[in-house]
Amino acid sequence: MKLRDEYTCPLELIHDMIKGKWKPIILWRLRLGATSLSKLENDIDGITQKMLLEHLKELIDYGFVDKKTFSGYPLHVEYFLTEDMGNQILEALRIMQHIGIEYLRKNGMENELTEKHVIPD
Amino acid sequence: MKLRDEYTCPLELIHDMIKGKWKPIILWRLRLGATSLSKLENDIDGITQKMLLEHLKELIDYGFVDKKTFSGYPLHVEYFLTEDMGNQILEALRIMQHIGIEYLRKNGMENELTEKHVIPD
DNA sequence: CTGGATCCCGAATGATACTG
């Protein structure tokens, strides 16, 4: 998931930073608070540890996510959204979530909606 | 750019609908008003007519964009954002644009910013 | 030993060039 050398506008840059099969859902899950790699792996259906690590690494590089390593036993690492970029991008994702829910409603797919889709205030 | 059969949450669905190298910038350009294929091709740096058509077709299928054909001479077609989904997704893109501009500022790349990047009120 | 992180490689998908 390399960034381009040149972008026509900043919007494209950010879009590239959060694109990929798993990035949006990782960020979305992270809105609920800091958590460990293994918890993320459990919460995000279908993802493998490897994909998770790859995408987390990029999100960290770009500044949306940060991690804290607790030394001791057992080894523990926590991933969380950054104050600035992390929380800002959440706003954009919230809008997308909203559009998505409306879209499913209009197309008679409300049944696809479960509790885990609901936007918390 | 196929959609998946299943999504964990609506957000992912929408993200998939606007992913692709050219879709964000097409929507972004369309915020300025309805326009023709050739004008879009001119305004969007580096895009080919083929890519433009392919991506516009998808955006129309999903409901972000619509087109109106004016019969008569010369034949004229206009593409524009839909009232509902088109304008809603713009809000998300505006946030990304905002984050992108800040990002470039912080990293001393203000020079990358030209007038065409500015967000109109 | 456990949880976290990286590497290699084939398969699938996207972007672009080329052609009629």
Added chain:
DNA sequence: CAGTATCATTCGGGATCCAG
């Protein structure tokens, strides 16, 4: 413009390595 070929990128499996 549509169809196809080609090239680049991403996805995902599995082995492997590192650190407490």
